[in-house]
Amino acid sequence: MVDEDRRLIAHLLRRAGFGAGPSAIDAAAAVGYRATVDDLLDTERHERPHEDLLERFHSEHCDEESPRWVALKWVYRMINSDRPLEEKTALMWHGVFATGWAKVTNGQMMAEQYEMLRDFGLGDYRVLLKKLSRNPAMIYWLDQQMNHADAVNENYGRELLELFSMGRGNYTEEDVRSCARAFSGWTMTHVLPRYPTGYWPAEFVYRGDDHDDGEKSFLGETGNFNGDDVIDIIVRQPATGRFVAREIYQFFVADEIDDDAVEQIADSYFASGYEMREILRFVFNSDFFKAALFKRVKSPIEFIVGTVRLTGQHRNAHQFGLDRLAKLSGMMGQELLNPPTVEGWHTGREWIDSAFLVERLNFATEKLSDADAPGIIEIARRISDGRSSITRDGLLDLCTGEFVHLDLDVATRRVIADELSSPEIIQCGGDELVAALTEILALIGTSKEYQLA
Amino acid sequence: MTTTPAPESTTKFTAATFDPLSLYPSMMRIGHRYENTLGQRLAAGGFKGPQDVAVAPDGWLYVINRYSEAGVTVARSRFVRVRLDDTGYEDDIVISFSGELDPVGAETMPSAVMCAIDSSGTLFVTDEHANVVAKFDSATGDARGHWGTAGDGPGELNAPSGIALDADENVWVVSSLNHRIERFTRDGQHISGFGGFGSDPGQLNHPWGIAVDPVTGTLVVADWRNDRVQRFSFDGELLQVIGRPGNGPGEMNRPSGVAVDSHGDIYVADRSNDRVLMFNPRGMFIESFRGDATLNERGIGKLMTNLDMVRIRENVVNLDDEKRFRNPTSVTIGPDGLVLMVDSGRYRIQVYRKLCRELSPEEIDPAAIHVDPELT
Numbered sequence: 001m002v003d004e005d006r007r008l009i010a011h012l013l014r015r016a017g018f019g020a021g022p023s024a025i026d027a028a029a030a031v032g033y034r035a036t037v038d039d040l041l042d043t044e045r046h047e048r049p050h051e052d053l054l055e056r057f058h059s060e061h062c063d064e065e066s067p068r069w070v071a072l073k074w075v076y077r078m079i080n081s082d083r084p085l086e087e088k089t090a091l092m093w094h095g096v097f098a099t100g101w102a103k104v105t106n107g108q109m110m111a112e113q114y115e116m117l118r119d120f121g122l123g124d125y126r127v128l129l130k131k132l133s134r135n136p137a138m139i140y141w142l143d144q145q146m147n148h149a150d151a152v153n154e155n156y157g158r159e160l161l162e163l164f165s166m167g168r169g170n171y172t173e174e175d176v177r178s179c180a181r182a183f184s185g186w187t188m189t190h191v192l193p194r195y196p197t198g199y200w201p202a203e204f205v206y207r208g209d210d211h212d213d214g215e216k217s218f219l220g221e222t223g224n225f226n227g228d229d230v231i232d233i234i235v236r237q238p239a240t241g242r243f244v245a246r247e248i249y250q251f252f253v254a255d256e257i258d259d260d261a262v263e264q265i266a267d268s269y270f271a272s273g274y275e276m277r278e279i280l281r282f283v284f285n286s287d288f289f290k291a292a293l294f295k296r297v298k299s300p301i302e303f304i305v306g307t308v309r310l311t312g313q314h315r316n317a318h319q320f321g322l323d324r325l326a327k328l329s330g331m332m333g334q335e336l337l338n339p340p341t342v343e344g345w346h347t348g349r350e351w352i353d354s355a356f357l358v359e360r361l362n363f364a365t366e367k368l369s370d371a372d373a374p375g376i377i378e379i380a381r382r383i384s385d386g387r388s389s390i391t392r393d394g395l396l397d398l399c400t401g402e403f404v405h406l407d408l409d410v411a412t413r414r415v416i417a418d419e420l421s422s423p424e425i426i427q428c429g430g431d432e433l434v435a436a437l438t439e440i441l442a443l444i445g446t447s448k449e450y451q452l453a
Numbered sequence: 454m455t456t457t458p459a460p461e462s463t464t465k466f467t468a469a470t471f472d473p474l475s476l477y478p479s480m481m482r483i484g485h486r487y488e489n490t491l492g493q494r495l496a497a498g499g500f501k502g503p504q505d506v507a508v509a510p511d512g513w514l515y516v517i518n519r520y521s522e523a524g525v526t527v528a529r530s531r532f533v534r535v536r537l538d539d540t541g542y543e544d545d546i547v548i549s550f551s552g553e554l555d556p557v558g559a560e561t562m563p564s565a566v567m568c569a570i571d572s573s574g575t576l577f578v579t580d581e582h583a584n585v586v587a588k589f590d591s592a593t594g595d596a597r598g599h600w601g602t603a604g605d606g607p608g609e610l611n612a613p614s615g616i617a618l619d620a621d622e623n624v625w626v627v628s629s630l631n632h633r634i635e636r637f638t639r640d641g642q643h644i645s646g647f648g649g650f651g652s653d654p655g656q657l658n659h660p661w662g663i664a665v666d667p668v669t670g671t672l673v674v675a676d677w678r679n680d681r682v683q684r685f686s687f688d689g690e691l692l693q694v695i696g697r698p699g700n701g702p703g704e705m706n707r708p709s710g711v712a713v714d715s716h717g718d719i720y721v722a723d724r725s726n727d728r729v730l731m732f733n734p735r736g737m738f739i740e741s742f743r744g745d746a747t748l749n750e751r752g753i754g755k756l757m758t759n760l761d762m763v764r765i766r767e768n769v770v771n772l773d774d775e776k777r778f779r780n781p782t783s784v785t786i787g788p789d790g791l792v793l794m795v796d797s798g799r800y801r802i803q804v805y806r807k808l809c810r811e812l813s814p815e816e817i818d819p820a821a822i823h824v825d826p827e828l829t
Contacts, residue, residue, distance in 0.1 A: 052678070052707055052725070053659070057581065057612065060519045060564055063502060064779075064798060094555070190769050193762035197775055197799045198491040198750035316632065318612060320563070320582050 005029055009036060010405035011293050014453045015252050016040045016284060017084030019306035021375050022403055037284045041277050043122065046082035053317035058088040061323050065199045067101040068352045070111040071326035078305045079314050089276065090118035091301065092251040094336075097132055097164055098344035099141045101337050106137070106191065108201040111339045113137040125244060125274040129165065133227050136202040142342070145187045147180060149212040155179040159342055161234070170239035171219060178216040182230040185211030198337045217357040235274050241266035244279075252283055254295035257350035261288040291376055293405060294452040297351045300332030302453060303360055307367050307445065310404070312375030332359045335354060352451065365443030369438040379403050384428040392424050392436065393417065399440050416443045463756035466669055468690040476669065476734035477817060478716045483808035485731075486790065487519065487745035491539050492516070493752040494800035500533060503795050505567040505710065505783040506802055509591040510574050512537060514793070516802070517565045517578065530580075532594075537787065537804070539749055563588060566614045567662060567710070567783060571622050571639065579613040579626060586613060586626060586641065605631050608643030615675065619687070619692025625663055627674060628823035632657040634674060634685070647689025652679050655813035662710035662783060675708045675721065682711055682721055682732075695719065695736040700726050703738025710783030710795070714807065720784040720792060727778045729794050737738070744778035744796065746803050769796035778803070 009028045013020040017040065020028070028036040039045070054076055055062050061069050078087045094117055101110050113135050119441055120128045138156070139145055147153040153331055157180030161171050185207040192200040216225045219233050234240055234332075245265035251256060265283060272278035283289050298306065304325050308314055314322055326336060333356045370376060383390060383398060390398070396417060400406045408416070420443070422436035444450055474826045491514070492500035502520030509515060518531040534543040564582040571577070575597060576589040584603035589596055601610045615627035623644060624637045633648035634657075648657045658678035666673055671692055680698035682705070685691055696705040708730075710722035717734035729742040748756070757761050767771065779798030789791050790807040 056659070056661070056677070056707075059504065059782075059797075062780075063520045066520075188564060192764065192769050192772070192775060193756070193759075193765040195755045195762055196748060197746075197801070198494050198773065318581075326512065 003029075005033065006035055006402075007293075008290060008406055011290075012040075013037060013084075013295075013350060014302075014306065015088075015289075016280075017088060018078050018302060019453075021308050021310055021312060022379065025405075034285065035282060040085045040284075041122070041281055043083040043086050048083060049077060049080045051076070051283065051317070054322075057318035058322060062274065063107070063198075064111075065107045066196075067107050067110050067337045068326060070107050071329075072323050072416045073111075074114060074336060075301070075305065075326045075329075076317070076322055078301070078315065079308055083235070085280070086118050086122060089121040089280075090114060091299075093117040093121045093128070095251070095339065095344040095347070096247055097138065098339035098342050099137050099337075100339055100341075104137045104140055105194075106140075106199045106201070108199055109137040109140070109191075112201060114337065121207070122276045122280070125269075125276060126231060128276075129160070129231045129235070130228055132164070133160070133183065133186060133231065134204040136204060139186070139188045139204070140202075144183060147184050147186070149181075149184045149210050152177065152180045152184060152212070154362040155181055156180065156319050160230075163342060165234045165243060165244045167236055170237065175218055178218040178225070180229050181212040181214070181216055182225045182226040185209070186227055188307060210264070226425060238266070241269040244269050246275075248279060248283060250279070250347065253289055254292045255297060256295070258288060264288075265313050294449065296453045297451055299347060299349055299351055300334035300356070300360070301329045301336060301343070303332065303451070304363065305327055306453070307364055310375050311367050311370060311373035312378060313367070313370075313375070328359065328363055332356045332363075357451075360451065361446045364450065365442045368441035368445040371434045371438050376441070378440060379441075380434050384433060385439070387428045389425050390422055390433075392422055392426060394414065395422075395433075396420070396438055396440050398435070399444060404441070404444055404450070406447070408444075408447060408449050412447050412449060416440070416447065419443055465685055466686070466692060467706055468692060471669075471671075471684075471686070471692040473693050473735045478715055478718070478733060479817065480716050480809040480811050482739070483810065485717070485740065485742070485805045485807055487747075488804040488806050489539065490746045490749050490752075490801050490803055491535055491537075491793075492533075492801040493749060493755065497676060499751065500800045500802070501531070503533075503782075503797055503800065503802060504530075504565065506785045506793050506795055507568045507570040507576060508787050508793075509570050509576070510572065511592060512801075513541070513591070515568060515570065515576055515591060516795075517568055519565065521807075530562050531551075532565075534594075534649070537791070539751070548592060549551065567616050569618050569624075571618050575639070577616055577624060579616050581612040581614055581629070584610040584613060586610075586616065586624065586637070588639075600637070606634055607633070608637075610635070614661050617663045617665045617672075619665045620667070620670065623656075625665065625673065627660045627663050629659050629677075632660065634660070634663065635762075636687070641828055645688075647685065649705050653696050655685075657683070661708070662722070663667070664711045664713045664719075666713040666719075666734075667715055668713075673711050673713055677707055677709060677712045680705045680707065682708060682719065684736075693736050694732070695732055696721070696738075702741070703730065703732070704736045705730070710785075712784040712786050712792070714790075714792070716787045716809070718807075720786075720794075721786050722781045722794070724767070724780050724782055724797075727780065727798075729778065729781055729784060742778070742794065742803075742805065743792075744776050744799075744803055746776045746796065746799070746801060767820055787810075 061072050063069050081087050084165050118132050119130050142156040143153050144156045158176045162168050188202040191202045245262045249262050268279045268282040400408050426436045501518050504517045504519045507515045513534045517534045562580045566579045566581050568578045574591040576591045578587045585599045585601040587599040596627045611629050611630035613626050614629045617625045624636050632650040635646040637643040657676050661677040662673050662675040664673045674683050676683050682695040684693035705723050706725040708721045709724040712720045719732040721730045723730050731740045733739050778796050782797040783795045785793040794803045796803050
């Protein structure tokens with residue numbers, strides 16, 4: 001029987017982070033659920049990982065021009081950061097404010113955007129939108145540099161309302177035009193051309209002489225609005241509260257929307273003054289969150305990082321192969337820093353198709369059957385502690401309950417049990433246990449339940 | 454691991470006899486002149502993530518390129534041979550893809566770090582993930598075997614990085630994750646070693662580059678994560694600590710490569726400060742280099758293939774940044790006073806020439822030798 005507290009904490013660490021091995025769950029269980037929530041949210045208490053070793057020992061990828069390097073660094077941070085919620089929230093916003101390298105084609109600008117989402121993603125949503133509107137990657141992605149006082153380009157203004165804040169049906173075409181006019185003159189410096197020295201970053205520039213300072217009517221208000229004024233109006237809209245609440249619900253709670261829970265989150269949005277940290281504190285302590293175990297399909301990067309955190313790999317910066325993890329995420333349908341469109345990725349069951357599933361299963365099998373992985377060695381040690389032997393069924397229960405924290409349904413459990421080739425009674429403390437353990441874990445990794453968070 | 458008896462030491466100094474103030478340069482210092490830029494970034498060929506360069510007896514330069522190419526699923530290092538004046542160029546001259554000749558059994562050296570060439574033209578290359586030192590004939594590019602045993606014991610390699618040859622043509626290798634320096638014969642027989650992790654004087658924290666000072670016969674090591682350079686005797690005695698953490702004059706932020714010229718002047722690739730520093734043999738900070746790169750014919754040719762880029766350049770307010778170093782990783786002393794600074798992050802090598810006038814013994818003022826540097 002799984003300890004309910006550990007089970008709930010494992011759920012919290014999967015959602016607010018990228019999953020955890022048994023030692024981390026022990027530590028969280030020792031302080032309790034609510035204190036763990038507070039600790040996850042109090043990011044400033046923890047240092048970010050040092051990355052000088054990463055740059056040194058991955059210099060074959062350390063090309064600032066390349067999005068692969070940015071993605072590699074992000075994957076390393078997801079695996080190793082003591083501020084997992086910061087990375088997780090950045091991942092959520094990356095899906096919402098989806099900006100793709102395919103058009104931006106500048107690794108440094110993409111890195112700046114992702115780090116901005118990480119740095120401000122847990123703060124005031126209003127500030128986040130203002131930062132986003134000044135972000136060179138976003139400016140280029142949605143053609144803001146072509147939005148002039150005398151030639152309005154509506155691209156950013158429209159997407160800000162439709163995809164980044166309120167959602168379709170909550171504004172008029174005139175609002176879109178006013179929004180775009182308010183952002184005219186919000187542009188970026190010219191970057192040095194790519195050749196012959198590679199890409200260079202850009203900076204936000206406000207050109208007053210190219211800004212339409214005339215009167216605008218926007219969402220029922222009238223004034224000589226600029227971009228910041230427009231954002232101040234947007235964040236006050238009920239539709240914005242519901243939009244943010246839906247995004248949070250689908251990313252942190254469940255794939256299937258629960259309208260009542262969304263309303264509660266929207267209330268928290270306004271009550272907190274748009275503070276993401278407080279909204280998430282409400283969500284993680286809510287009953288609907290605690291009841292939502294395994295209600296989400298893991299996104300590819302969640303699947304990969306969660307598995308690697310379980311196996312304890314890539315904890316030191318010089319382990320080879322980090323680049324492959326980022327690449328595999330792309331092969332499973334989620335290429336970091338390069339979402340398919342400005343709408344971001346389609347999530348939930350759409351993460352799973354026959355090609356993506358094969359990649360997932362192969363990856364999980366490879367990682368979870370690695371007898372040399374530190375996390376596997378730790379699990380074997382914990383099983384051997386105080387035991388001289390264990391039954392095969394007992395080992396399967398222990399793995400699903402104590403270490404992977406899954407609810408296997410009866411049919412899945414039977415299929416796994418039928419596949420096992422290890423002896424009925426397994427001797428602990430040696431190769432026999434490790435062989436049986438890796439066989440079980442690899443099969444668990446291929447189960448449908450393991451695809452869920 | 455077989456350990457051979459150490460040959461008679463060629464070290465001229467020990468901790469007891471080394472006095473940095475006695476090291477007075479045998480030249481009058483004039484300065485450095487920027488000469489030219491090698492490489493440039495190209496879509497195909499050219500440099501991409503150059504890490505280190507070595508000068509072969511026939512005048513060719515060997516450049517290790519470390520960045521993966523787009524579409525290459527297995528990391529591999531590329532080796533480019535280029536003439537000092539950039540008039541000659543050959544790609545992948547060293548690594549053959551025969552598999553059998555390959556030093557790591559795969560089709561590539563995944564992670565070459567640094568290189569050195571001996572007087573006969575044998576190129577020695579470290580690979581930090583394969584934990585080997587590989588040898589190549591620099592004239593033909595043919596593999597000449599490899600050596601190295603992975604591990605954390607004396608003489609074993611754990612992420613080898615810097616490599617240098619001494620006057621006896623023994624090979625000094627930085628075993629960076631062991632925080633040690635190891636000496637081998639050219640064939641990989643272990644002779645001696647020293648080091649250990651820590652931040653106290655004489656201890657090392659992930660050292661990277663190494664150079665042999667031809668004047669004093671001592672070792673100069675880039676003590677990367679301690680943000681300093683340390684000088685050791687061949688027996689591992691600490692002789693001198695140069696630099697401290699920071700970004701001010703003479704301070705360092707993750708120094709990677711080091712080189713010592715024929716006058717004993719020390720060049721340090723101050724990698725994370727995006728500059729190269731120069732110290733005199735006494736360890737006094739003399740000069741820093743921020744980069745003066747110019748477009749060479751390759752760069753101009755590439756630009757001219759895309760006139761949009763030419764137009765964009767005209768709209769850029771400040772082209773000054775284009776000259777500057779980005780993560781310079783190593784420095785190599787070339788012939789005739791040339792100093793080759795590997796500008797890794799900008800995919801090029803910036804070449805400077807040291808300008809000085811040699812002094813005769815009569816022209817060196819003995820009274821100046823023991824002047825306290827603090828008072829000068």
